[in-house]
Amino acid sequence: MAALGSLTARSDDDIPVRTPRLPAREAAERELSDPRYHQHDPNPIQRALNWLWDRVDDLFGAAAGATPGGWIGLLAIAAFVLLLVVALRLRLGAVRRTPTTSGALFSDTPRTAAEHRAAAERHAAAGHWSQAVQDRMRALVLSLEERTLLTPAAGRTADEAATEAGLTLPRYADQLRTAARTFDDVTYGGRPGTEQAYAFLTTLDTELQQAKPDLATTPTWSRG
DSSP: OHHHHHHHOOOGGGSOOOOOHHHHHHHHHHHHTSGGGTTTSOOHHHHHHHHHHHHHHHHHHHHHHHSTTHHHHHHHHHHHHHHHHHHHHHHHOSOOOOOSSOOOSOOSSOOOHHHHHHHHHHHHHTTOHHHHHHHHHHHHHHHHHHTTSSOOOTTOOHHHHHHHHHHHOGGGHHHHHHHHHHHHHHHTSOOOOOHHHHHHHHHHHHHHHHOOOOTTTSOGGGOO
């Protein structure tokens, strides 16, 4: 009975405090909205970056799960692809940018064929093969104009010059097209000039200086 009396004689201090659920939640939300609790939270940019990295991690995790060998297999494949890209880059050289249109063959102050040849030889002696190729092609075309095998035309492209010269000198038509393509590759395609390309243009330029036109195929406007 004594024990029962002790249980029923509880003081007011022992009565538990019960706060209704909704007011308690609102009080907790007000407390947590205090800026003191959020001063170390990440900013919106950091949260966006964290979300992005989580998605990337999920993507790689899924790829690793689908790849034989898991992460090791995925890393091996990535290394193989990287080596393949490097090998192709070394094999093909600079990535070529295909121009939509070829620019004019001459873009600076007009010079003679001899002046362009001299400039080409200076560039070649210095190992500047791109500039050497450009000046040699210009010398080649100017030489044909000076011999009246080509009619001078402002804004003419290398391709146009090669096509017109090929009509007058059909024996060299293929070589002229190759020369024009080499010039365009170096000037507009981003491909560096080479010693071999310069040697080809030099030989062609020398031969064309002695070449005789085919009068049967020479347009009347290009005959001297």
